[in-house]
Amino acid sequence: MWALGLLVNNQEAQQIRDHATCTEKGIVKVEEVGKLEYLQAVVKETMRMKPIAPLAVPHKATRDTTLDGLHVWDELDRFKPERFMESSKEFLGKRGQYPFLPFGVGMRACTGMEVGKLQLPFAVSNQVNAFHWSNAVEGEEPNLISSHRQRRPEMSYEGD
Numbered sequence: 001m002w003a004l005g006l007l008v009n010n011q012e013a014q015q016i017r018d019h020a021t022c023t024e025k026g027i028v029k030v031e032e033v034g035k036l037e038y039l040q041a042v043v044k045e046t047m048r049m050k051p052i053a054p055l056a057v058p059h060k061a062t063r064d065t066t067l068d069g070l071h072v073w074d075e076l077d078r079f080k081p082e083r084f085m086e087s088s089k090e091f092l093g094k095r096g097q098y099p100f101l102p103f104g105v106g107m108r109a110c111t112g113m114e115v116g117k118l119q120l121p122f123a124v125s126n127q128v129n130a131f132h133w134s135n136a137v138e139g140e141e142p143n144l145i146s147s148h149r150q151r152r153p154e155m156s157y158e159g160d
């Protein structure tokens with residue numbers, strides 16, 4: 001859903017479609033998904049901006065930074081799939097280089113990573129192929145500000 005919301009707010013990104021072989025029902029073939037570079041970039045950029053596991057220890061670069069020779073994202077708040085068009089920005093980089101870790105890394109990395117890498121772009125590509133996504137209210141962009149709150153019961157600290 002975040003991907004579609006971001007595409008509504010970034011119409012030009014929605015216009016750029018990769019060419020995929022579809023089934024007779026117009027569904028993108030699963031085996032094609034990995035080859036669709038711009039789609040992959042849209043999904044990665046969505047996961048960069050709206051990580052699904054945000055409750056881990058948060059990390060954020062407050063400005064453009066070079067860290068141990070790696071350039072850390074520019075224009076952080078902008079939806080810019082192009083940043084992932086370079087092959088160097090894979091989910092897991094070469095050994096010792098992990099520029100992008102939406103699935104974690106190491107022993108406790110996400111066991112569903114391969115499913116997620118397939119499922120997300122598959123869903124997004126078929127939604128974008130089937131529909132044009134635009135604002136419900138003309139000129140008014142959907143509010144994509146997220147909040148993560150933990151609710152707990154009201155507690156009274158007053159003794160009886």
Ligand code: HEM
Binds near residue numbers: 103108117120
């Ligand atoms: C886009 C989809 C997904 C994302 C972004 C994602 C992300 C993550 C992240 C960040 C972690 C924590 C890694 C760490 O602690 O370093 C994790 C753990 C895990 N994920 Fe996912 N996940 C996704 C989909 C899935 C799916 C589809 C499954 C199951 C089919 C799954 C199963 C798991 C399991 C079992 C763990 C715990 C691994 C462990 O602690 O050993 N995930 N995931």
